[in-house]
Amino acid sequence: MSIGATNPRPYLEIKDLNVRFETDDGIVQAVSDSNFTLERGKTLGIVGESGSGKSVTSLAILGLHRARSNAKVTGEVWLDDEELVSATDEQVRKLRGGKMAMIFQDPLSAMHPYFTVGSQIVEAYRVHHPGVNKKVARERAIDMLARVGIPQPERRFNDYAHQFSGGMRQRAMIAMALVNDPKLLIADEPTTALDVTVQAQILDLIRDLQEEFGSAVIMITHDLGVVAELADDVLVMYGGKVIEKGPALDVFQNPQHPYTWGLLGSMPRLDRDVRERLSPVKGSPPSLINLPNGCAFHPRCPYAGRNGDRSFTEVPLLRGDTHKVACHLSQEDRTQIFQQEVLPNL
Amino acid sequence: MLAYLIRRLINAVITLLVVTAVTFGIFFAIPKAIGSDPALLYIGKQSDPAAIAGISAKMGFDDPIVVQYGKFLKGIVAGRDYANGPDVTHCPAPCLGYSFATDQEVTPLLLEDLPVTLSLALGAAVLWVILGVATGVLSALRRGTFVDRAAMTTALAGVSLPIYFTGLLASAIFVYWLEWLPQGNYVPFTENPGEWFTSLILPWITLAFLFAATYARLTRANMLETLGEDYVRTARAKGLRERTVIGKHALRSGLTPLVTVFGLDLGALLGGAVLTESVFNLRGLGYQALTAIRQSDLPIILGVTLIAAFFIVFANLVVDLVYGWIDPRVRLA
Numbered sequence: 043m044s045i046g047a048t049n050p051r052p053y054l055e056i057k058d059l060n061v062r063f064e065t066d067d068g069i070v071q072a073v074s075d076s077n078f079t080l081e082r083g084k085t086l087g088i089v090g091e092s093g094s095g096k097s098v099t100s101l102a103i104l105g106l107h108r109a110r111s112n113a114k115v116t117g118e119v120w121l122d123d124e125e126l127v128s129a130t131d132e133q134v135r136k137l138r139g140g141k142m143a144m145i146f147q148d149p150l151s152a153m154h155p156y157f158t159v160g161s162q163i164v165e166a167y168r169v170h171h172p173g174v175n176k177k178v179a180r181e182r183a184i185d186m187l188a189r190v191g192i193p194q195p196e197r198r199f200n201d202y203a204h205q206f207s208g209g210m211r212q213r214a215m216i217a218m219a220l221v222n223d224p225k226l227l228i229a230d231e232p233t234t235a236l237d238v239t240v241q242a243q244i245l246d247l248i249r250d251l252q253e254e255f256g257s258a259v260i261m262i263t264h265d266l267g268v269v270a271e272l273a274d275d276v277l278v279m280y281g282g283k284v285i286e287k288g289p290a291l292d293v294f295q296n297p298q299h300p301y302t303w304g305l306l307g308s309m310p311r312l313d314r315d316v317r318e319r320l321s322p323v324k325g326s327p328p329s330l331i332n333l334p335n336g337c338a339f340h341p342r343c344p345y346a347g348r349n350g351d352r353s354f355t356e357v358p359l360l361r362g363d364t365h366k367v368a369c370h371l372s373q374e375d376r377t378q379i380f381q382q383e384v385l386p387n388l
Numbered sequence: 389m390l391a392y393l394i395r396r397l398i399n400a401v402i403t404l405l406v407v408t409a410v411t412f413g414i415f416f417a418i419p420k421a422i423g424s425d426p427a428l429l430y431i432g433k434q435s436d437p438a439a440i441a442g443i444s445a446k447m448g449f450d451d452p453i454v455v456q457y458g459k460f461l462k463g464i465v466a467g468r469d470y471a472n473g474p475d476v477t478h479c480p481a482p483c484l485g486y487s488f489a490t491d492q493e494v495t496p497l498l499l500e501d502l503p504v505t506l507s508l509a510l511g512a513a514v515l516w517v518i519l520g521v522a523t524g525v526l527s528a529l530r531r532g533t534f535v536d537r538a539a540m541t542t543a544l545a546g547v548s549l550p551i552y553f554t555g556l557l558a559s560a561i562f563v564y565w566l567e568w569l570p571q572g573n574y575v576p577f578t579e580n581p582g583e584w585f586t587s588l589i590l591p592w593i594t595l596a597f598l599f600a601a602t603y604a605r606l607t608r609a610n611m612l613e614t615l616g617e618d619y620v621r622t623a624r625a626k627g628l629r630e631r632t633v634i635g636k637h638a639l640r641s642g643l644t645p646l647v648t649v650f651g652l653d654l655g656a657l658l659g660g661a662v663l664t665e666s667v668f669n670l671r672g673l674g675y676q677a678l679t680a681i682r683q684s685d686l687p688i689i690l691g692v693t694l695i696a697a698f699f700i701v702f703a704n705l706v707v708d709l710v711y712g713w714i715d716p717r718v719r720l721a
Contacts, residue, residue: 139627151618
C-alpha cells in the first residue's frame with residue numbers, strides 16, 4: 043500500500059491545500075497553502091474564528107466542494123495512500139460516509155426534516171453495504187443509536203429529528219456518522235449548538251468512540267477548552283492560513299502567535315473576577331476576497347511594527363520543528379512579550 | 389387527526405356559506421337597490437305586468453332578501469318548490485334555481501359543463517406540473533449555464549404572454565397551417581377518447597404553457613434554496629449518489645411549497661378557465677359563466693361562483709392534508 047516502506051505516508055496528509063470560490067464580488071481565497079497530517083487514533087484540533095477556513099478545509103477533505111461549481115480545490119489530500127483531490131467524483135463518493143465521515147454543527151438543520159432519524163441512518167449504512175437487507179440495516183441503526191446513548195432506540199428509530207432534544211439529536215448525528223466505522227471522523231463544531239452540560243457528554247462520547255474504533259479525529263471548534271480536552275495536536279487558522287500548529291500541550295502552554303494569545307485571552311475563566319472584562323481580539327476578521335498585504339493578521343496585531351515593515355509587506359512563513367508559527371516577530375521577542383505582557387493577563 | 393379534519397370541514401362549510409351569502413347579496417340585492425327587477429330579467433322582453441307579478445311571486449323575488457337566501461340554501465340541501473298558487477315547479481336538490489335566459493334548471497346545466505372544465509384543467513395540470521418541475525429542476529442544477537438562461541427566458545415569456553395570444557397562435561400554426569390537428573369542438577371522453585384527446589391538445593398546451601412557466605421559476609427558486617440546505621450537504625457527506633441526493637433529499641423538500649400553489653391553481657381552474665375556454669370554444673364552466681354575465685343570468689353566475697368556491701375551498705383542504713402527510717413537522721403541530 044505505502045509508497046516507501048521506510049517512510050510511510052501518514053494516514054491523513056494535507057499538502058498545499060488551496061480552496062477558492064469564484065463569487066460575483068471576486069475570488070474568495072478560503073484556504074491558502076494548508077499543510078498538516080493526522081494519524082489514526084489521534085485527534086487534531088482546528089481552531090480559529092468564523093471565516094478562518096476551518097470548515098472549508100474539512101469539506102475539502104470530504105470532497106464536498108465538488109458539488110459547488112464555483113469552487114476550486116487544488117493541492118493534495120492523501121487518505122490511507124489514496125489521493126482525493128485528483129480522484130473521480132465516484133471514488134470520493136464511495137469514501138464519503140464510509141472511510142471518512144463528518145459530524146455537523148447544527149444537527150437539526152443537518153438532518154432531513156421529512157425522514158425519520160432511523161431511516162436516515164439506515165440509508166447511510168446501506169449505501170456503503172449494498173448487499174445488506176433492510177432488516178439487518180435497521181438492527182445496525184438501532185444498535186448504533188443505543189451505542190451513542192439514546193434511550194429506547196427501537197422507539198426513537200421512528201422519530202423525526204425535530205422530536206429529539208438537542209443533545210439526543212447530536213448523538214443521533216454521531217450514530218449516523220459512525221455507522222460505517224469511519225477511520226477518519228471530522229467533527230465540525232459538534233457542541234456549539236448544545237447546552238454546556240450536554241457538550242461535555244458529547245465530547246466524552248466522541249472520545250470513547252474514537253478509542254473504540256481507533257479513528258483519526260479532526261475536531262473543528264472555536265472553543266479552546268474543547269481542544270485542550272481532546273486534541274493531541276492543534277492547528278490555529280487565520281484568514282484561510284495555518285498560522286500556528288503543534289502538539290496541543292505545547293501550543294497551550296507556550297503559544298507563539300499573537301492571534302493565539304488573543305484567542306486564549308478571550309476565553310472566559312471561572313477563576314477570574316467576574317467584573318473583569320474579557321479581552322477579545324480587537325478588530326474584525328479579514329475579507330477573504332481582499333486579504334491584507336503582508337501578514338494577514340497585521341491590522342489587528344498590537345506588535346505589528348516591532349520588526350520594521352515586514353509585517354505589512356511580507357507574508358510570514360510557517361516555521362519551526364514540531365511547534366510551528368507564522369510570525370515575523372523573533373523567537374526572543376515572542377517569548378518576552380508572552381511572558382511579560384500576555385501571560386499575566388491570562 | 390380526526391378532530392383536525394372535522395374542524396377543517398366546519399371551516400370549509402362556513403367559508404362556502406360566506407361566499408354564497410356575499411354572491412347572493414350582490415346579484416340579487418343590487419338589481420333591487422338600483423330599481424331593476426330580476427323578474428323582468430327572467431321574463432325577458434315581455435312586459436305584461438300580471439306575468440311579471442306572477443313570476444315574481446313564483447320565484448320568490450317579492451320576499452325579503454334574507455328569506456330568499458334561506459330558500460336558496462334550502463334548495464341546495466333539500467330541493468325546493470317554486471309555487472304561485474296551483475302552479476308548482478319542483479326543483480330537486482341540489483337546486484341552484486332556473487336560468488333566467490333559458491328557463492332551464494341550473495344544476496344539470498352546470499353538471500353538463502363540468503366534464504369539459506375538468507378535462508381541460510386536469511389534463512393541463514398534468515402537463516404543466518411535469519413540464520414546469522422538470523424545467524425548474526434542470527435549471528437549478530445547471531444554474532447560470534445556457535440551459536438555465538434559455539429555460540428562464542422561455543418561462544418569462546410564458547408568464548407574460550396572454551392565453552388569447554398563445555392560444556390563437558397555436559391554433560394558427562397547428563390547425564390551420566400545419567393541419568396536424570382537426571378543427572372542431574370538444575368531444576366527450578365517453579363518446580370517443582381519441583377525439584376527446586385531440587380536441588383538447590391545444591387548450592392543454594396553451595394553458596399548461598402559462599402555468600408551467602410559473603412552476604418552472606418557482607421550482608428553480610425552491611430547488612436552489614434546498615440545494616443549499618445543511619441536510620443536502622449531509623446527504624452528500626453520507627456518500628449517497630448524486631441522483632439520490634437530488635431525487636430524494638432535495639426534491640422532496642424543494643417541491644413541497646409547490647403543493648400549496650398547485651392546489652390553489654387547480655382549484656381555481658376547476659371553477660372555469662374563462663379565457664382558454666373562450667379561445668378554444670370549449671363549453672365549460674368558464675364559457676358558461678361568461679355567457680351568463682353577458683345575459684345577466686344571475687342564477688347561473690351564482691351557480692358557477694358556488695362551484696368555483698367549492699373547488700377552491702376543497703383544494704385548500706386537500707393541500708393542508710397533503711402537507712401534513714409530506715411534512716411531519718406540520719402533522720404534529
